[in-house]
Each structure stands twice: as structure tokens, then as C-alpha cells.
Amino acid sequence: xxxxxxxxxxxxxxxRDFIKPLLCGPGPCDVWPSVAEAxxxxxxxxxxxxxxxxxxxxxxxxxxxxxxxxxxxETIISNLLAxxxxxxxxxRGYWGDRAFDSAKRYGINAVQFRIPFNTTFSxxxxxxxxxxxxxxxxxxxxxxxxxxxxxxxxxxxxxxxK
Numbered sequence: 001x002x003x004x005x006x007x008x009x010x011x012x013x014x015x016r017d018f019i020k021p022l023l024c025g026p027g028p029c030d031v032w033p034s035v036a037e038a039x040x041x042x043x044x045x046x047x048x049x050x051x052x053x054x055x056x057x058x059x060x061x062x063x064x065x066x067x068x069x070x071x072x073x074e075t076i077i078s079n080l081l082a083x084x085x086x087x088x089x090x091x092r093g094y095w096g097d098r099a100f101d102s103a104k105r106y107g108i109n110a111v112q113f114r115i116p117f118n119t120t121f122s123x124x125x126x127x128x129x130x131x132x133x134x135x136x137x138x139x140x141x142x143x144x145x146x147x148x149x150x151x152x153x154x155x156x157x158x159x160x161x162k
Contacts, residue, residue: 005056006053006056007056007058008052008053008056008057008058009053010053011046011049011050011052011053012049013046013049013050014046016040016041016042018033018036018037018040044064047064048062048064051064063075070095070098073095073099073102073139074102076139077099077102077103077106077108077139078102078106080137081103081106081108081136081137082108083106083107083108084107084108084109085108085109085135085136085137086108086109086110086111086133086134086135086136087099087103087108087109087110087111087135087136087137087138087139088111088113088129088130088133088135088137088138088139089103089110089111089112089113089139089140090113090115090121090126090129090138090139090140090141090151091112091113091114091115092114092115092116092117092119092120092121092141092144092147092149092151093117093141093144093146093147093149094144094146094147095141095144095145095146096112096114096139096140096141096144097112099139099141100112103139111133111135113125113126113129117146117147117149118147118149119149120149120150120151120152121140121151123155123156123159126138126140126156126159127159127162130159130160130162137160138156138160140153140156
């Protein structure tokens with residue numbers, strides 16, 4: 001991706017001073033200074049800056065979710081779409097099926113577009129389904145651990161904005 005398309009500049013990650021705490025608990029409780037230093041850094045702000053840069057957004061509503069990968073996926077499904085809106089789910093493994101089940105529980109009009117487990121979607125396949133359904137959103141898994149496949153995401157944003 002060319003940097004000329006970026007609208008959000010590279011974030012400045014701040015170095016923070018570290019003051020070693022006095023540990024007075026029982027037993028051997030000191031850790032290596034580098035570990036102690038890492039533990040006291042407020043990294044959430046740095047993570048948010050990095051996410052804003054990665055997704056090229058100026059929005060301050062950027063969330064780093066503490067949980068499994070699926071907790072993030074379900075957060076998006078449950079908060080991005082309203083009941084009766086259409087979600088196109090590009091399914092090639094377990095996680096697409098799970099997205100379908102989750103969306104249905106929220107009353108979302110979930111439609112699966114399925115291909116064999118050992119393959120990935122082409123942009124043409126996705127574009128045809130997007131044109132046919134005109135969904136509110138597209139759900140697709142990048143790295144599907146249930147199949148061992150990695151889906152290219154290049155070009156998907158442009159298709160969804162058409």
C-alpha cells in the first residue's frame with residue numbers, strides 16, 4: 001500500500017520513565033527490570049494509536065478488545081448491525097458457521113456464501129455476492145484456524161464501498 005493514500009500519520013509512541021517499585025511481599029518477588037518496566041507502561045493508548053494508523057481512521061472510537069479473537073468478532077456482529085439488517089458471511093470453515101449462528105441469535109438477516117474448506121474467496125466471487133445481496137456488511141475471516149487457509153483482504157474495502 002502506498003503511503004500517499006494514508007490519511008492518518010504514523011503514531012508517535014512515547015517512551016515513559018520507569019520508577020522501580022519497592023517490593024515488600026514475602027518470597028522471591030523481584031522480576032527482571034525489563035519485565036517490570038513493560039508491566040507498568042500504559043500501552044493501551046499506544047495500541048489505539050497503532051490501530052488508528054493500521055485502519056487509517058481519524059475516529060477516536062477505536063477499541064482494543066481484551067479477549068479471544070472470537071470475542072472481537074462477536075462484538076462487531078452484535079454492535080455493527082441491527083436486527084433485520086443483512087450480513088453476508090463468506091464461509092469457508094468453522095468460524096464462518098459460528099458467525100452465522102451468532103448473527104441469527106441477534107436477529108440479523110445472515111446469509112452465508114460458502115466455498116470448499118481448502119480454498120479462499122476471489123474478489124470476483126465476493127463482488128458477485130455483494131452486487132446480488134447489497135448487504136449492510138460483509139463478514140470474512142482472514143486467517144481461518146479451522147482450515148489453515150489465509151484469505152487475502154486486499155481489495156475487499158473497495159468492493160464494499162461500491
